Amino acid sequence: MRVTLNATKTRTALRTSARISLDVLLVLLLTWVALWILGWMWPVVWPLVIGLLLTTLTWPMTRFLRRRGWRPALAATTVTVLFLLGAAGTVALIAVPVASQADELTTGVINGIEELRDWASGPPLNIGDDQVSQALDEAVARIQGSIGSIISATVTGVGAVANGVITAVLALFLMFFFLKDGPRFLPWLTRQLPGRLATDVPTVATRCWDTLGSFVRSQAAVGLLDAVFIGLGLWIVGVPLVLPLAVLTFIAAFVPIVGALFAGFVAVLIALVSNGPTDALIVLGIIIVVQQLEGNIFQPMLQSRSLGLHAAVVLLAVTLGGSLAGITGSLLAVPLAAMIAVIWHYIRDQLSEPDPEPEPEPVPEAGRPH
Template sequence: MKIRKKELSYIILTFFLCFAIYQNWDKGSHIIATLWASLKPFLYGAGIAYVINIVMYAYEKWLVILLPFKPIVKLKRPIAMVLSYLTFMVIIVWIFSIVIPDLIASLQLLLRIDTQAISKIIADLNDNDIVNHALDLFGENADLSATISKYTQQILQQLLGFLTNILTSVSSIASTILNVFISLVFSIYVLANKEQLIRQTHALVTVYAGKWANYLFYLTDILHDRFHNFFVGQTLEAVILGSLTAVGMLLFGFPYAATVGVLVAFTALIPVVGAYIGATVGFILIATESFTQALLFLLFLVILQQLEGNIIYPKVVGNSIGLPGMWVLLVITLGGAIGGIFGMILGVPVAGTIYQVIKDDVQKRQLD
């Protein structure tokens, strides 16, 4: 009878809780949105600290090995922290110094395009029987000018929306700079007090979580392992792919080799689809110089991506994420729809953690 009363009290409590949430949904969602906006810089700061910590740990280890002097060992944390932030700053400045000039040059080329030459090319293509037959197969009007005009209007609409978003972002640049500053300061605080924060968190979980403490530590261990392996492996794989892209483009004489190599490396941080995003941007850049070379570049990168994906990627990244390829593709699609690029990147290690927890639980139940 006591059990039934207890169950009934839980049901009544759950009902009233759901009813209260339903009645105050608008106010609650507004409060949650406000809290999220306020906490966002600190969450970003924690994320920055996690990534910086991977590099900082390596610097600390190398400082002790290469300079085993007592003063250096005592100051290894601040020295390693400064070196880590400087490393990322140098990389960011280097990327912008390569990419921005080439982007400006390609835009200048687009502005200098002779409209009469384009009209002549369209007229020649419009008189081409093969092109007209291809348009008929795709169900398009045989008038190539009308077809191009239709797609141009669609592209311009997308471009206008993109520029509007940029202008909106520029208008809030002061707020963005402030948030970045808060995130960086908070990340420095987290790294400087890393051990103390870990001890405090461990003590709080042990005291208040009770019997769930060990399970929570088990979850965080898997989560840390998946995130660490993902960032290290994916970054190394991206650097290799970007370097091979740049070297191959130089050998074949493609323009914008350094810029496209950097873009491919940066976008390759997104598993599976990242390299193809970089290929699209590279195609547009090279097409401003030569459309034929742009097509050859796509062929080159597809072949390189296949070789890299089948030979290099399994050895560098391997099964570090612990997630089959089919689920990786699904997670990237869902993560991109929910959180954009960050959703794609963060979704994979999170899904890898969930997959591992379910896998361990299934194996445990089978043994019992």
């Protein structure tokens, strides 16, 4: 009898495990299909994502104008124009000082190359001019041999720039329409959904929107900290173009990994050609220290508090997103993880709510006929 009972329990456990495994496989299959569809629609999805991120950044000002009685179209137009002027002003703030000192920087680059060549010709390297010329000849020969690859890469780069311009234009148009008609979306969505979904989906969408806004604000705070500390270090060292470099650092903070590397490279290069190798190494050390503080302390702390995620989850999300989808994955990993957490918390709260107890039937009063 006991053997039969154990066999029955074993079969039941195997059936349960098989059913759970089948459910997991089904979920993985649906996830793969969803990711494939997302990749197929990425030329449309990517401008939509950028438009949403820009909208979270500009919505507070739009909301302020609308509360002051401005019409939605006028408020959205004003904010969009101001955003474009701010972007153009930022570019001018970086480009104009650099252009005004272009001759100085060019001279510094040439002198830096000459100093590097003189240093390489002495001990311990002892590289002669004939060796340098031979290396240059070999480099030219390799470039001539791979001219086809260079042309292909150039065409690809031009196509990438064109796609980037199209994406930026679409994102700006989407931002305008989101600012203008965004508050109408949830009421419209409520009318389209049946039953309980009319309540659950708008609630989750509102929470996800708040989470996305928190992500953008925290990222802006991190970029501001980077710009202040790196700009202060550049000013102390005496590097020129401090303000443009600080602005570039703030903007680059919105692009994980590559943005920080690019801004740091520009700062070190300007320090090298204007102040010399010693100050360039000092600037490099300052940037490394600030980036380490940002990546390991500032960013996880700010994002974990504003998004409701643990700092370790933020780090793991950025790592996983970068390994799966490169720069784009690193940029979207944290807000996506936060939205998944929002959806999970909402589902958990709904499932944990006890069912409403049935109301007790009224007790008939004494003496009243039934």
